[in-house]
Amino acid sequence: MSDFAPLAVMLIAGFGALALACVEQVVAGARPSPVRIARDAVLSLREPIARPQSYDGWLFHLAPALLLLSAIAALAMVPWAPGFRGIEVESGAIVFAAALAYVTPAVFMAGWGSGRPLAVVGAFRFLALMLGYAMPIAMITTAVAAPAGSLAPAAIVEVQHAVPMALVQPYSLALWLPAVMAVALLAPFDVATAPGELGGAGVFSRYTGLEAALVALARRVLLLAVAGMTAALFLGGWHGPLLPDALWMALKTLAVGAGLLWAGRVFPRVENDRLVAFAWTFAVPASIGAIALAGLTTLLFYR
Amino acid sequence: MISLPVVLGFAAVLFAIGAYGVLGQTNAIMVIMGVELMLGATMLNIVGFLRYAHPDATSGAFFVLIVMTLMALEATIGFGLVIATFRTRRTAEIDDLTDLKG
Amino acid sequence: MNDVAVALVFWPVGALMLLTALYVFITSSMARAGLLLLAALALESILFIALASEYLGTLMLLMMSAEMVIMVFFMVMFMPDPGGLMGMDMTHDKRRSIAAAVVLSVALSAVAVATDWPARVLPPDAPDVRALGFEIMGRSMFSFLFAATAILFTMVGGILVAKQGGRYAR
Numbered sequence: 001m002s003d004f005a006p007l008a009v010m011l012i013a014g015f016g017a018l019a020l021a022c023v024e025q026v027v028a029g030a031r032p033s034p035v036r037i038a039r040d041a042v043l044s045l046r047e048p049i050a051r052p053q054s055y056d057g058w059l060f061h062l063a064p065a066l067l068l069l070s071a072i073a074a075l076a077m078v079p080w081a082p083g084f085r086g087i088e089v090e091s092g093a094i095v096f097a098a099a100l101a102y103v104t105p106a107v108f109m110a111g112w113g114s115g116r117p118l119a120v121v122g123a124f125r126f127l128a129l130m131l132g133y134a135m136p137i138a139m140i141t142t143a144v145a146a147p148a149g150s151l152a153p154a155a156i157v158e159v160q161h162a163v164p165m166a167l168v169q170p171y172s173l174a175l176w177l178p179a180v181m182a183v184a185l186l187a188p189f190d191v192a193t194a195p196g197e198l199g200g201a202g203v204f205s206r207y208t209g210l211e212a213a214l215v216a217l218a219r220r221v222l223l224l225a226v227a228g229m230t231a232a233l234f235l236g237g238w239h240g241p242l243l244p245d246a247l248w249m250a251l252k253t254l255a256v257g258a259g260l261l262w263a264g265r266v267f268p269r270v271e272n273d274r275l276v277a278f279a280w281t282f283a284v285p286a287s288i289g290a291i292a293l294a295g296l297t298t299l300l301f302y303r
Numbered sequence: 304m305i306s307l308p309v310v311l312g313f314a315a316v317l318f319a320i321g322a323y324g325v326l327g328q329t330n331a332i333m334v335i336m337g338v339e340l341m342l343g344a345t346m347l348n349i350v351g352f353l354r355y356a357h358p359d360a361t362s363g364a365f366f367v368l369i370v371m372t373l374m375a376l377e378a379t380i381g382f383g384l385v386i387a388t389f390r391t392r393r394t395a396e397i398d399d400l401t402d403l404k405g
Numbered sequence: 406m407n408d409v410a411v412a413l414v415f416w417p418v419g420a421l422m423l424l425t426a427l428y429v430f431i432t433s434s435m436a437r438a439g440l441l442l443l444a445a446l447a448l449e450s451i452l453f454i455a456l457a458s459e460y461l462g463t464l465m466l467l468m469m470s471a472e473m474v475i476m477v478f479f480m481v482m483f484m485p486d487p488g489g490l491m492g493m494d495m496t497h498d499k500r501r502s503i504a505a506a507v508v509l510s511v512a513l514s515a516v517a518v519a520t521d522w523p524a525r526v527l528p529p530d531a532p533d534v535r536a537l538g539f540e541i542m543g544r545s546m547f548s549f550l551f552a553a554t555a556i557l558f559t560m561v562g563g564i565l566v567a568k569q570g571g572r573y574a575r
Contacts, residue, residue: 307522315517319513335476350458369552382479383566389483
């Protein structure tokens with residue numbers, strides 16, 4: 001790992017967030033305009049930071065920082081090319097899951113700290129949802145790491161040089177996608193930030209100025225990290241016929257990100273009870289089955 | 304620099320803070336939090352020994368895993384009991400649970 | 406990590422860990438208490454990583470996040486003053502428990518400092534993930550199975566204890 005890896009991760013976070021914001025504009029039907037995004041960011045930075053009444057100051061002001069920190073920590077685990085594998089840690093997939101796990105306290109701090117009832121409702125809804133979906137993330141990570149024999153995301157990409165994991169373990173992909181959509185606050189799993197239902201931006205509705213910009217950046221970086229890891233773990237990462245490796249990885253990440261955003265616009269938001277029931281009655285037992293099946297495929301094909 | 308007594312000292316103070324919570328708090332949930340701190344202190348102890356005395360003792364690392372599991376299990380049953388107590392007595396304070404007191 | 410780096414990380418993180426652990430029982434807001442406990446255990450997991458047990462530290466980071474937010478959840482449900490605005494005193498036997506805590510810390514620290522630990526100079530190579538995996542699946546398989554069974558029993562038992570109407574209701 002070179003000394004410039006953390007700086008590179010920050011740059012990828014910044015430009016990737018901008019790219020995904022443009023993708024978001026395209027999916028919404030508008031023209032992609034990075035200039036407009038930059039102008040909105042600068043304008044929002046000029047607003048003063050909100051200090052609402054009856055709020056918990058420490059929690060309110062620390063939440064955007066924790067959200068951004070967990071998003072960048074998750075992004076640092078994504079391998080982009082054989083020459084640049086993010087921040088290489090031996091158990092990188094577990095660090096990714098741990099970083100995503102800190103989105104829950106961050107959203108809770110934002111909701112509780114805001115001091116308004118709808119934000120608290122959003123925070124508790126998100127907590128109930130994430131209790132169900134945190135386990136599939138960890139278990140599908142194990143299922144995908146089994147053929148590779150290693151938890152390092154680069155090793156999992158290497159083992160897909162012949163066949164992407166989405167074809168070997170389609171059930172794992174089917175369980176992984178709802179879980180990461182829930183953790184990345186994406187529709188149709190966006191119970192915490194439901195616009196229209198929870199008044200504005202839900203849990204984050206009280207933030208203005210720098211903190212609102214940080215929250216928006218953190219959400220885009222979360223989407224980038226989740227899309228990048230999905231491309232690395234399931235779509236074969238940087239493997240592809242003609243183009244250079246990093247370009248394949250970027251294309252796959254953007255495709256997954258666009259797909260997730262498109263799914264958010266197409267599918268209606270499901271009621272919270274049903275989402276939580278789906279998590280506990282189907283997703284968790286199915287993830288255990290996925291680990292068993294992954295073990296079977298590993299023994300049959302990868303050893 | 305850091306050596307084994309330093310790590311054990313930090314773990315000892317953490318254990319004592321957890322003991323203060325267990326002994327001095329009236330609400331059952333705060334008592335559970337005190338126990339979590341005490342178990343965290345024991346894990347720090349074992350990790351210190353792994354680093355400075357026996358780096359090849361994988362059974363020590365496994366024991367840390369077991370203690371982590373126990374933290375979660377004890378919190379689970381504790382919360383279940385708090386729910387059950389609250390349902391009948393509307394209180395989670397351990398000072399009000401004196402039925403078996405001589 | 407070399408010794409200077411470990412020392413540079415250890416002292417501030419350790420001190421902050423003890424401070425946040427102490428504030429868990431001082432603060433009157435329950436959300437802050439739960440999140441301060443999360444901070445204390447997360448800082449402890451950073452200490453694990455500094456002491457060359459990266460996998461255990463990462464695992465602890467992963468587990469503590471959800472666990473502590475659940476704790477806040479329960480506190481808001483069951484405590485008389487979750488917001489902490491009414492300034493209730495939630496302690497009993499305050500002087501004796503503080504005395505007991507001080508005696509414990511002094512006694513344990515004395516044991517830690519006074520004992521003659523083996524003065525071996527060993528390479529700072531804590532078991533890595535592979536070695537831990539082999540240990541779990543090989544020698545400690547029985548303990549692992551026992552822990553798994555305990556988890557299963559706890560899940561079922563916790564639900565039964567908390568069920569509305571008790572264990573025998575339908």
